[in-house]
Amino acid sequence: MKKFKINPKDIKQLLDWDEASGCIATDKIVVEGFKVGYMYREKPNPNYPDSGWRFFQGEESDEYVSDIKNSGIYDLNTICNYDPSIIPLLKSPYGTCYYRDKMGTFRGEKLK
Secondary structure, eight states: OOOOSSOGGGOOOOOOOOSOOEEEEEHHHHTTOOOOOEEEEOOOOTTSOEEEEEEEOSOOOHHHHHSGGGEEEEEHHHHHHHOGGGGGGTTOOTTEEEEEOTTSOEEEEEOO
């Protein structure tokens, strides 16, 4: 059983969102409490309530990310509670990714 950094009862409504709101985030964010360091939006499967957003601390190894026990499916609003600085970026189109530079500023690029 995961012990989340923010108690689910303490999640506040921060996001005004009218699209599908599911996303994937690693335990580095929701369990360990790191800020989002890398995020991308892929085209979601239309059979799921998926926004297409994927969130990472940014230093997870391939092995860590490959183990499904190290991530989960969450509501976008939940991840906004962990890192509100992502909110202005969420309306970005599919195929967009952002990484946090050494100064803590998000920089955008297209997915390859």
